[in-house]
Amino acid sequence: MVLGGSAHAEEEVRISLSANQSKVTISAENLAVFDLKSGERLGFASGAARLLIERKGGQLSLSGAVAKTGSSGVVVESEKGLRVDGRLFLGRLTVRPDARSGLEVVNRLPLETYLLGIVGSEMNPSWPIEALRAQAVAARTYAMERRTKMRAANKPFDMDATVLSQVYTGAERITDAVVKAVQSTRGEVLSHRYMLVEALFHSTCGGQTASAGSVFHHNVPYLVGRACAWCKDSNRYRWSMEMKLEEVSRRLQRAGLIKGALTSFTRTRTRSPIEVVVGGAKKVVHAREVRAALGYGELYSQEFTAETRGGKVRFSGRGFGHRVGMCQWGAKGLADRGSTYREILSHYYADSRLKRIY
Numbered sequence: 001m002v003l004g005g006s007a008h009a010e011e012e013v014r015i016s017l018s019a020n021q022s023k024v025t026i027s028a029e030n031l032a033v034f035d036l037k038s039g040e041r042l043g044f045a046s047g048a049a050r051l052l053i054e055r056k057g058g059q060l061s062l063s064g065a066v067a068k069t070g071s072s073g074v075v076v077e078s079e080k081g082l083r084v085d086g087r088l089f090l091g092r093l094t095v096r097p098d099a100r101s102g103l104e105v106v107n108r109l110p111l112e113t114y115l116l117g118i119v120g121s122e123m124n125p126s127w128p129i130e131a132l133r134a135q136a137v138a139a140r141t142y143a144m145e146r147r148t149k150m151r152a153a154n155k156p157f158d159m160d161a162t163v164l165s166q167v168y169t170g171a172e173r174i175t176d177a178v179v180k181a182v183q184s185t186r187g188e189v190l191s192h193r194y195m196l197v198e199a200l201f202h203s204t205c206g207g208q209t210a211s212a213g214s215v216f217h218h219n220v221p222y223l224v225g226r227a228c229a230w231c232k233d234s235n236r237y238r239w240s241m242e243m244k245l246e247e248v249s250r251r252l253q254r255a256g257l258i259k260g261a262l263t264s265f266t267r268t269r270t271r272s273p274i275e276v277v278v279g280g281a282k283k284v285v286h287a288r289e290v291r292a293a294l295g296y297g298e299l300y301s302q303e304f305t306a307e308t309r310g311g312k313v314r315f316s317g318r319g320f321g322h323r324v325g326m327c328q329w330g331a332k333g334l335a336d337r338g339s340t341y342r343e344i345l346s347h348y349y350a351d352s353r354l355k356r357i358y
């Protein structure tokens with residue numbers, strides 16, 4: 001997205017909530033259902049209402065608060081928010097059959113409302129306000145940049161609700177501090193040479209952020225390695241973890257990284273190649289693929305050493321997340337020491353500029 005001189009309006013974002021399911025339960029107060037294509041109102045239920053939407057063949061079947069069969073897609077709205085399988089979301093939902101055999105469930109809401117959910121999901125709302133403000137600007141920039149890319153590629157959503165884009169647990173953790181952080185930075189984004197920055201962030205860098213080139217194999221001028229002496233309070237600053245060799249073997253095989261039983265898994269330095277032995281033969285596997293195979297919540301970062309002993313692989317590492325862009329624990333540490341959100345952002349996104357676009 002090129003940032004010109006013209007005024008931008010606040011945009012709507014589309015968050016995918018589906019996880020291969022064929023039915024979804026929505027509950028809300030005063031719930032209204034509309035046809036996705038025609039906009040015709042299919043039904044309204046006042047008071048506490050529950051709606052079950054199931055896929056039947058290539059169409060939807062609605063029951064509960066509103067009954068309807070043979071629909072090709074619906075919009076569900078409620079002013080007070082909607083609970084989807086128990087989690088609270090603001091805005092409206094669109095539900096339609098996906099390209100496989102499940103449902104495509106997308107939460108649509110104004111960007112600034114979405115940010116209220118994101119800031120409280122991504123950071124502890126009790127952290128200092130300057131850290132929350134830095135998170136609000138980074139998340140806003142990230143969402144706008146993703147939105148532009150996904151719409152250009154004709155995708156039905158801009159982001160999903162997992163760690164692979166931004167953690168969005170819904171609207172449960174919206175506190176006064178979160179509202180203040182979002183509202184006081186309304187419309188502010190980071191740019192580099194008149195383009196929106198790809199504002200990646202992560203939990204803990206472990207002392208030095210990683211460049212985009214070293215992790216994602218493409219260089220980005222503002223995503224370079226930055227020193228960070230402020231994330232030591234994170235319990236993932238340094239970490240160790242053990243996993244049974246046969247479990248590592250099973251997960252690497254499931255991910256297609258090796259064929260056959262693993263007998264050794266070794267990495268002597270945090271950036272050296274990972275050597276594995278499978279059926280007596282040596283092979284090198286990549287840290288990024290190993291992390292995806294073993295689980296993002298178990299192998300906390302790509303920056304680790306490993307040795308195999310007594311039927312177990314022992315990992316020792318630093319940081320949590322991909323370690324590119326803003327270090328969230330570092331942002332907290334800087335805010336604790338009196339840095340402003342502008343200073344925090346300009347440290348982690350080198351040569352970027354803060355702009356208000358609406």
Ligand SMILES: [Zn+2]
Pocket residue numbers: 204205206207208228229230231327329330
């Ligand atoms: Zn850090």
